[in-house]
Amino acid sequence: MKLIFCTLFFFSFSDLNIFAQSFQKIPEAGCSVYFPSSMEQTSKSSEGPVGELVVHIFKGEQEINKQKIKYTLQFCDFPEGAIHHDSTDFLNEFFAATIDASASSIFGTVDYSDPIKIQGYPGMIWRISYDKGKGLIKSKAFVKGSRYFNMKVEYPASSSFHPDIDKFLDSIKFDE
Numbered sequence: 001m002k003l004i005f006c007t008l009f010f011f012s013f014s015d016l017n018i019f020a021q022s023f024q025k026i027p028e029a030g031c032s033v034y035f036p037s038s039m040e041q042t043s044k045s046s047e048g049p050v051g052e053l054v055v056h057i058f059k060g061e062q063e064i065n066k067q068k069i070k071y072t073l074q075f076c077d078f079p080e081g082a083i084h085h086d087s088t089d090f091l092n093e094f095f096a097a098t099i100d101a102s103a104s105s106i107f108g109t110v111d112y113s114d115p116i117k118i119q120g121y122p123g124m125i126w127r128i129s130y131d132k133g134k135g136l137i138k139s140k141a142f143v144k145g146s147r148y149f150n151m152k153v154e155y156p157a158s159s160s161f162h163p164d165i166d167k168f169l170d171s172i173k174f175d176e
Helices: 004-011 016-020 090-104 161-170
Strands: 022-026 032-034 039-048 051-064 067-077 108-120 123-128 134-143 147-157
Touching: 032 051, 039 090, 051 123, 067 161, 090 108, 090 123, 090 134, 134 161, 147 161
Parallel strands: none
Antiparallel strands: 022 032, 039 051, 051 067, 067 147, 108 123, 123 134, 134 147
16 A cells, blocks of 8 residues: 555656657557657648648657757648659659758758668658767658658757667557
8 A cells, every 4th residue: 555655646746747758649640659758739831843731740859968859750741643652763862852951951961861661661761960960860751652751850969879769760650
């Protein structure tokens, strides 16, 4: 009985943020993702060559030793026929352009990029160094049907071995 009381007492005064460190179901994306912090949702629209795209953005931030690690999941639905996970040749060009645009937008350099599969869907993983190597962005992008996903973590180079970085990037589970 004492053990139960002590456990309840501990949880009543502990930081409830630990409960934010879990898989978050994201119905709009049709998946669940591990967020090591609470997340906030926004969206933005942009006009492009294939028409208007609405990008859904889920962000979370974690502070460790006074350094911030930022987690982001973005997804958008392309119009039918514009992009599909079966279009292998086109996707290779699409991912290459995405990686180049990401690096140039922050005056960074691509450290590596490799093709991957996430639950059978084609994608790429890459890392960009910026700010003279002090900052890193590790990303995974992939296409499921005509939906484009991008998961990224922005962090100081000194935090590059933090376990939540890869845990987040490897966590997506689709509602099938």
